[in-house]
Amino acid sequence: MTSAGQRWLAAFGLALMTAACAPVGTSDGGGDASPIIRRPAAENEFTPVEIEETIDKLVAEINKKPSEPMQMAVLLKAATGFFAPIVKGATRAMGELDATGNVLGSPEPPGDQERDMELQNREIEQVLMDGAEAIGITPFGEANAAAIDAAVAKGVHVVTLDSDLATSKRSIYVGTLSQSAGAKAGETLLAALPSTTGTVVIHGNADPTWVDGVNRTQGAQDVLEAAGYKTVVRQATWSDEGEAEDVEWMKTQLETADPPAVGLIGLFDIAFRCAIAAEAAGKPGLPVVTFDFHPRTVDYMREGRIKATLIQRQYYQGYLVPYILQGIKNIGLDATRGALAPRMVDDSRFDLGLDVVPAHKVDAYNDFLAILDARQ
Structure with a gap:
């Protein structure tokens, strides 16, 4: 199977996961505009309280005027290893939002940089043809900028995560600085x-x-x-x-x-x-x-x-992006930035910060990831 085929195979499996995550307290996906109800935050010494509070603030703003679920795509460099918690977070958020679309990533680690950038550009084109209204992406490099800009030119907002591409017309970056x-x-x-x-x-x-x-x-x-x-x-x-x-x-x-x-x-x-x-x-x-x-x-x-x-709080990288995309659709980009302000370092970068885990805390942190169901 080709690399492109492998990535789309991963997308199919993850799309099924997304569809299976029916949000609590919402409709069955029939298109009704219902308030968003989030999964309760984990109670643990490693829980990023300020980030949780910021997400709650964004949800409160969105819920002032609920809109129908949207179609989105989250394009990752891979779907395993480091990226597995991102998959979990994005899939969970899309379920809570009743969003349709794919979390797409290769089952293999990234390999040849130029080949992977080319494949990702084709993925952007494909999800646009499939009707994506917004895209989250972990770009490979500068060669992805033109494809991102083309999506933005069609009215599709793009949010980067894990790796930024500030030279593109992406709306917001989510991750560590x-x-x-x-x-x-x-x-x-x-x-x-x-x-x-x-x-x-x-x-x-x-x-x-x-x-x-x-x-x-x-x-x-x-x-x-x-x-x-x-x-x-x-x-x-x-x-x-x-x-x-x-x-x-x-x-x-x-x-x-x-x-x-x-x-x-x-x-x-x-x-x-x-x-x-x-x-x-x-x-x-x-x-x-x-x-x-x-x-x-x-x-x-x-x-x-x-x-x-x-x-690098990968779970929260994945979890935040669908909410930000939904926020941009519901309340607009400026209002979304305003809701995210406590963690915005400028008008386009959301700083997730880092968890510093000393060796004697390794099992405690593993327990935290287990609560999120987001072990790497």
């Missing part, structure tokens, strides 16, 4: 580093076609270098086959760094490779800080080999 997220990771590692300076190995991104990856990497570098540490950056290799290359490069740096290596930081969901590299270099005690909640990251945290990980 890359520069500040990288800086937060750097600050988290600093707390575990010795007071003397040394070299920090960063498993990051230097590819200029992925601006968010570059910005996150730069944010971590800025914090660490300002504190007097030298940094060296490994360009993350996303394929499974690339794991050995990543580990070998970082191992060599740990063995030969001048000044000596004192820690590692990984900025994406494959950041557990930092812990593997430290062990391969015979330095398993070096402090490691990572991103996301990959099962292998969780295992290394339980072993004490990763000090902390930063979570």
Whole structure:
């Protein structure tokens, strides 16, 4: 089966999931305008209270003048791994909204960047032909801008999530802010580093076609270098086959760094490779800080080999986007921005923030994800 076929197969399955999620207290999907009733928020120490309150405010504004459910599409880079909680959140929100449409993503991790961007552009064209009134999307890069702009030109609002594309005409971005997220990771590692300076190995991104990856990497570098540490950056290799290359490069740096290596930081969901590299270099005690909640990251945290990980609240990324799209349709873009104001850093970016999970809290955070039914 072709890659495009695999992605549309995933869309079909997820569309069935969306249709099955009948919202509590609404109609059976017959088109009646009914008030939105949300699933109650999880009660947990990790529940983002301000975000929950902001969503409730948006829903209250929408419910002042309920409109018929809309057709929307949420186009993701993938539907598994890191993106699985996004799928869960988006599917749940579309069910509560009685929305029709697809949550679309490949069952395989992203691969060739240019090919994936081309496929995603075709997906945008397809969902528009199928009648989508609004689109949420995790863009691959600049080559998606023209397709997004074409959708906007047809009156279809577009909201980006996880990765932004500020050069496009998207209405709002929902997710972490890359520069500040990288800086937060750097600050988290600093707390575990010795007071003397040394070299920090960063498993990051230097590819200029992925601006968010570059910005996150730069944010971590800025914090660490300002504190007097030298940094060296490994360009993350996303394929499974690339794991050995990543580990070998970082191992060599740990063995030969001048000044000596004192820690590692990984900025994406494959950041557990930092812990593997430290062990391969015979330095398993070096402090490691990572991103996301990959099962292998969780295992290394339980072993004490990763000090902390930063979570990008993927479930809430997915959950927010359909509500924002519905808000734009019901009350307009400006009023939607106003309802989201507590977390808007400017007129187009909604900052979800991060959960910083220390190793001793790993099981508590896993319990939180279980409450949401959003484990990665």
